[in-house]
Amino acid sequence: MADHPARILILDDDADVAYAAALVLRGCAGKAATLADPRQLARHLQDGVPEVVLLDFNFTPGRTDGAEGLAVLDQLRALPDPPLVIVMTAYADVALAVEAMKRGASDFLTKPWDNARLLAVVQGALAQRASPAAPAAPGDPLMGDSLPMRQLRALIASVGPTQANVMVLGENGVGKELAARAIHLASRRAAGQFLAVDMGSLPEATLESELFGHRKGSFTDARSDRAGRFQAASGGTLFLDEIGNLALGAQSKLLTALERREVTPLGADRPQAIDVRIVSATNLDEARLYDAQMFRPDLLFRLNTIVLRVPPLRERRADIPALLRHYLAHYRALYGKAQGSIAPDAFDALCAHHWPGNVRALRHACERAVILGQPGNYALADFGLHGGEPASVASVRAAGTDMLALDTIERDAVAAAMAQARGNISHAAILLGISRAALYRKRSKHGL
Numbered sequence: 001m002a003d004h005p006a007r008i009l010i011l012d013d014d015a016d017v018a019y020a021a022a023l024v025l026r027g028c029a030g031k032a033a034t035l036a037d038p039r040q041l042a043r044h045l046q047d048g049v050p051e052v053v054l055l056d057f058n059f060t061p062g063r064t065d066g067a068e069g070l071a072v073l074d075q076l077r078a079l080p081d082p083p084l085v086i087v088m089t090a091y092a093d094v095a096l097a098v099e100a101m102k103r104g105a106s107d108f109l110t111k112p113w114d115n116a117r118l119l120a121v122v123q124g125a126l127a128q129r130a131s132p133a134a135p136a137a138p139g140d141p142l143m144g145d146s147l148p149m150r151q152l153r154a155l156i157a158s159v160g161p162t163q164a165n166v167m168v169l170g171e172n173g174v175g176k177e178l179a180a181r182a183i184h185l186a187s188r189r190a191a192g193q194f195l196a197v198d199m200g201s202l203p204e205a206t207l208e209s210e211l212f213g214h215r216k217g218s219f220t221d222a223r224s225d226r227a228g229r230f231q232a233a234s235g236g237t238l239f240l241d242e243i244g245n246l247a248l249g250a251q252s253k254l255l256t257a258l259e260r261r262e263v264t265p266l267g268a269d270r271p272q273a274i275d276v277r278i279v280s281a282t283n284l285d286e287a288r289l290y291d292a293q294m295f296r297p298d299l300l301f302r303l304n305t306i307v308l309r310v311p312p313l314r315e316r317r318a319d320i321p322a323l324l325r326h327y328l329a330h331y332r333a334l335y336g337k338a339q340g341s342i343a344p345d346a347f348d349a350l351c352a353h354h355w356p357g358n359v360r361a362l363r364h365a366c367e368r369a370v371i372l373g374q375p376g377n378y379a380l381a382d383f384g385l386h387g388g389e390p391a392s393v394a395s396v397r398a399a400g401t402d403m404l405a406l407d408t409i410e411r412d413a414v415a416a417a418m419a420q421a422r423g424n425i426s427h428a429a430i431l432l433g434i435s436r437a438a439l440y441r442k443r444s445k446h447g448l
């Protein structure tokens with residue numbers, strides 16, 4: 001740890017925002033200074049480079065393109081001992097936040113933030129400086145070069161090294177577990193265990209013993225002491241899969257463990273402290289997840305500090321050709337089959353398929369084609385597709401699918417903010433961190 005209080009600089013042209021953030025950070029995180037104009041930055045740096053900079057994107061009234069913030073980010077990253085930079089962005093500016101992370105920002109905060117999140121992000125950055133993350137393992141297993149996948153990888157690189165609990169959302173077979181593993185590999189816990197538990201298949205009666213462990217004799221079949229998953233994953237990451245299927249009674253037991261950061265094995269008289277990072281996943285759609293009858297909001301709040309959404313394959317069709325190549329080659333090598341290629345009409349149909357089972361289904365289809373197909377030329381029938389309306393090949397080719405995905409994110413964000421603000425434009429604009437005028441433009445663009 002540094003032998004002096006950490007220096008934090010908040011660069012924001014809105015003096016009230018900067019002052020409020022400095023008040024939150026002073027004392028808890030370190031010495032916080034504020035600057036309203038990036039032209040004063042060089043002068044400020046002469047007194048020493050801060051450990052962490054919170055950076056707004058726009059400084060000139062009326063500008064929304066973020067270029068000013070990105071230029072300051074480049075300037076800071078070029079310093080011999082660069083600070084960690086946390087960019088502050090409006091919710092709708094996902095693309096800008098991703099661009100900033102590609103240029104070396106360590107994290108981002110969406111405006112307006114809540115104070116606990118602000119503090120957690122800054123403290124996470126300071127901890128990161130004190131002990132740099134283990135280098136990520138070579139060979140990123142999460143394939144795909146579409147914009148949504150690049151955004152996902154940028155978010156993983158950013159949240160991986162923090163201690164934040166992460167919830168991964170997405171349909172069956174989209175790659176939620178792979179995303180969870182990538183978070184683990186990008187964390188300082190990478191040398192520890194990644195332990196996956198399928199919460200959906202744990203019977204409620206044995207849940208406590210499975211998760212928290214038991215002492216010999218605590219129930220009829222307990223013939224010896226046994227550690228639970230929480231203890232087994234100590235120092236690593238516990239992946240709670242299918243968390244949406246957890247019964248309400250089990251949810252309250254899990255909540256208690258997470259709140260207290262300790263578990264009591266069945267039959268034990270003392271609790272044990274736990275040291276795990278929780279990554280959870282569910283295929284529940286968000287409306288059901290946020291329904292208090294289905295899932296306790298207080299548990300959700302513990303689990304979803306960061307939410308990652310893995311989009312279905314049909315929303316990132318640009319990834320399909322590389323995935324086909326990868327899994328065909330994989331199974332050819334596994335079964336010792338000769339080199340082959342996909343017939344052109346089959347290739348078009350595979351790219352246009354709806355893929356309701358996502359990447360897992362594509363993988364199985366490739367295995368089937370390698371086993372059953374004529375070596376050298378796989379026909380469509382070899383892939384055994386059924387279910388899911390194939391989209392028109394021409395329409396998929398004509399559409400810039402990356403743009404569609406980005407547009408969908410923006411549309412969903414605007415719709416969610418309007419719903420949360422119960423139609424109040426000013427309130428929704430604050431939630432999104434954009435002006436009322438910008439919100440009017442976005443609503444009419446998306447027909448909302």
Ligand SMILES: Nc1ncnc2c1ncn2[C@@H]1O[C@H](COP(=O)(O)OP(=O)(O)OP(=O)(O)O)[C@@H](O)[C@H]1O
Nearest residue numbers: 141142143144171172173174175176177178359360
């Ligand atoms: N981006 C990807 N690149 C390569 N393989 C992938 C990718 N996404 C998924 N897969 C493969 O698809 C299969 C399913 O992935 P995974 O188990 O991570 O999905 P999931 O969303 O957790 O599924 P479920 O909801 O059914 O638990 C795995 O075999 C995985 O290797």
